[in-house]
């Protein structure tokens with residue numbers, strides 16, 4: 176029961192936080208939408224926490240200042256959520272900013288005056304638009320900052336008469352409340368900054384993965400292969416261990432496209448990628464480096480051992496049915512293998528594996544050919 180309630184609450188909260196991000200394909204706008212929702216939630220949490228605190232202190236003026244904020248914070252919550260739902264991100268930003276300004280103004284003007292220094296919140300609101308608004312909307316962000324700085328300056332210079340009950344607060348209570356307010360400002364800024372940093376790091380990792388993954392097969396792409404290859408070459412030299420490079424190509428793949436169509440060709444490539452990944456060891460790497468061309472990297476492997484593995488791979492692929500039950504489709508692959516020799520440069524090994532593949536094709540395909548040292 177409790178677990179279910181927890182799950183429901185978690186789902187609703189996540190749905191609330193994501194609201195608005197579904198309208199844009201731009202990751203930075205999606206992030207802004209989420210940040211805005213976090214901002215609204217922080218507003219609710221702050222108002223609620225302070226109102227409870229005020230009730231605990233029992234001062235009439237403070238309680239009034241808490242109660243007058245609640246309608247504003249709830250109205251802001253609803254307005255921002257509705258605007259986000261309808262895809263009006265910018266309107267939602269304005270709702271939040273005007274909501275927090277009105278909220279603070281009502282507490283200040285109807286109850287607290289400047290006894291606690293609530294007008295310092297306007298300094299916070301002068302900074303946060305830079306988080307919620309994208310760089311392209313800097314004019315609106317600047318306008319928000321100027322408005323808030325203006326309000327701060329106005330109250331700082333002119334002051335405001337508080338509710339009489341506020342004058343009954345002892346200097347220590349006022350001190351505690353001021354500290355609590357400063358802490359809440361710092362926490363809000365810190366939380367927004369951490370969230371922005373966290374989502375930027377996450378996005379960078381996703382982009383990194385996308386940049387090194389082949390979209391069709393989800394295997395590492397040529398770029399990732401080159402990076403891994405350079406790393407493995409350096410390791411093999413350092414540890415004086417063997418390294419094998421393989422070039423693998425589907426035989427007569429053009430015919431598959433011609434006879435069955437390009438989508439079936441794509442399907443075959445996807446399935447082949449799966450078969451290759453399953454058959455190879457965890458320490459090996461298979462990457463899609465061209466249309467129907469794959470590259471293999473086998474660290475700490477001798478040529479004969481690599482030959483056995485690739486023979487097994489070749490037979491498995493030739494026995495696998497890549498089409499549908501009604502239309503079984505068989506394919507074969509050719510593989511060229513080369514070993515990194517002492518003093519070799521990286522490119523020579525790749526060329527040697529290519530040469531061996533070329534030879535496999537010339538000798539009739541559906542075979543594994545080793546490039547012997549000294550033939551380059």
Ligand SMILES: Nc1nc2c(ncn2[C@@H]2O[C@H](COP(=O)(O)OP(=O)(O)OP(=O)(O)O)[C@@H](O)[C@H]2O)c(=O)[nH]1
Pocket residue numbers: 391424425426427428429430432436437438439440441444465466467536540
């Ligand atoms: N379906 C599909 N086909 C692709 C993709 N990339 C390349 N191809 C096709 O792969 C075929 C490769 O043909 P070729 O290079 O002539 O080689 P082949 O027909 O496999 O013949 P051999 O390699 O000599 O056995 C071409 O028809 C390309 O259009 C892809 O992502 N999807």
